[in-house]
Amino acid sequence: MRIAILGYGVEGKSAERYLKKALGGSVAKLEIEIRDVKKQGKGYLKNLEKFDMIVRSPGIPYLRLEIQKAKKKGVEITSTTKLFFENAKGILVGITGTKGKGTTATLLYKILKASHLSSRDLSKRNIHLIGNMGIPMLDELPKLKKNSISILELSSFQLQDMVVSPHIAAVLDISQDHLNYHKSFKEYIDAKSQIVSNPPSTPSIFQGWDGKKIKNKQVFYFPDNKSSKQIAQKSKGKKIAVLADKSLILKISGAHNLKNASMAATIARALGAEKSIINKTIRNFKGLPHRLEFVREINGIRFYNDSASTNPAATVAAISAFKESKILIAGGAGKNLDYRPIGKVLKNSNTKLVILNGQNRKEIGRVIGGAESSAPHIIYVKDLRSAINLAYKKAKKGDVIILSPASTGFDQFLGYGERGDVFRKIVRLMRR
Numbered sequence: 001m002r003i004a005i006l007g008y009g010v011e012g013k014s015a016e017r018y019l020k021k022a023l024g025g026s027v028a029k030l031e032i033e034i035r036d037v038k039k040q041g042k043g044y045l046k047n048l049e050k051f052d053m054i055v056r057s058p059g060i061p062y063l064r065l066e067i068q069k070a071k072k073k074g075v076e077i078t079s080t081t082k083l084f085f086e087n088a089k090g091i092l093v094g095i096t097g098t099k100g101k102g103t104t105a106t107l108l109y110k111i112l113k114a115s116h117l118s119s120r121d122l123s124k125r126n127i128h129l130i131g132n133m134g135i136p137m138l139d140e141l142p143k144l145k146k147n148s149i150s151i152l153e154l155s156s157f158q159l160q161d162m163v164v165s166p167h168i169a170a171v172l173d174i175s176q177d178h179l180n181y182h183k184s185f186k187e188y189i190d191a192k193s194q195i196v197s198n199p200p201s202t203p204s205i206f207q208g209w210d211g212k213k214i215k216n217k218q219v220f221y222f223p224d225n226k227s228s229k230q231i232a233q234k235s236k237g238k239k240i241a242v243l244a245d246k247s248l249i250l251k252i253s254g255a256h257n258l259k260n261a262s263m264a265a266t267i268a269r270a271l272g273a274e275k276s277i278i279n280k281t282i283r284n285f286k287g288l289p290h291r292l293e294f295v296r297e298i299n300g301i302r303f304y305n306d307s308a309s310t311n312p313a314a315t316v317a318a319i320s321a322f323k324e325s326k327i328l329i330a331g332g333a334g335k336n337l338d339y340r341p342i343g344k345v346l347k348n349s350n351t352k353l354v355i356l357n358g359q360n361r362k363e364i365g366r367v368i369g370g371a372e373s374s375a376p377h378i379i380y381v382k383d384l385r386s387a388i389n390l391a392y393k394k395a396k397k398g399d400v401i402i403l404s405p406a407s408t409g410f411d412q413f414l415g416y417g418e419r420g421d422v423f424r425k426i427v428r429l430m431r432r
Helices: 010-023 037-041 065-072 082-085 101-118 139-143 185-197 226-232 254-272 273-285 312-320 339-344 361-368 384-393 417-430
Strands: 003-005 030-035 053-056 076-079 091-096 128-131 148-153 167-170 204-205 213-215 217-223 238-241 293-298 300-305 325-329 351-356 375-379 400-403
Touching: 003 010, 003 293, 010 030, 010 065, 010 082, 010 139, 030 037, 030 375, 037 065, 053 065, 053 148, 053 351, 065 076, 065 148, 076 167, 082 139, 101 148, 101 273, 139 148, 139 238, 148 273, 167 185, 167 226, 167 254, 185 226, 213 217, 217 226, 217 254, 254 273, 254 312, 293 417, 312 325, 325 384, 339 361, 351 361, 351 384, 361 375, 384 400, 400 417
Parallel strands: 003 030, 003 053, 053 076, 091 148, 091 167, 128 148, 167 217, 217 238, 300 400, 325 351, 325 400, 351 375
Antiparallel strands: 204 213, 293 300
């Protein structure tokens, strides 16, 4: 059996380990070939028709011509996500959305974990946080049991070619993103829809913390977001609309974070978690790195790292999270997205200055400074360090400085994580 693994990052290496263990003793001859742009260059997807199976890493589009050509020739196309879903034991809770997946998944995990620790019957509480959290999905498979509950953060890249769906799905706010990967917003929505469009891999009726039986399939969604509602309606399961619960107390800023916390709370309640545990967990949650993360206050000026905001909708949420006078640092590598929403929200947002850096700084500046917006003064600088220093120079006591790029960090950094780390380091080393 000849297998090609496309992409040899964390997911690709995990797939290689899994396949060798899963198939090594069951096929007469197993040949695994690694195809990676760093290894073979631009032609790394040539002649895929010669393989029996292709395992796609999430970063390689399913609709690539070379992959689809191989599929028409009868080659089996799978992915690390599909392999996980086909072999996972227990209940799968999938969470998707343009932003907020990590926050919602982590909060739900913490709530269920706290419920697990408070339960007398510990044998029935086996909770896992899986997907885009640093540990590859396939590496987690051996740990799963029939009574496991796995919480998965799922991107459009992972969902696009899925033929099964999780038992419980959450669809957060959806807005334009990844249009450098997807051909259109419709294709992006179609990919996200796979979280609800298919039957679960295994039918399950399971018992919640309160002893009640819970049937799959359920989908939780935000009714005030058109695309979230649209995706939810494609499910044949029970549909639960989720609204922001203003009674929840959060340490992190932003109406979007309140919505995501409300989603985690609603799913946890559906699973039978106690209200007191839910409220306590949310109240103590400090947020995830690079997501409106408070870094430091210097002379009454507060710095926030929102480097994970790589699209306009996320930056709009960051701007809206603070009523104080603010300076926005944005820009980086673009994804063919529409920046007009940023220009519109700047009106009456108490933003006194926008500092733009990165490859797309002029593009963002042209859009948010256009006739449809009311952008404040815009200044262009060459890099992030220059932007931070200028922002501090222009800020006054009581101001908030936010790094919320609306762009990826690949023009200057390895990604948004490294960009956020650099932002933190520069700010923490600044003198009063």
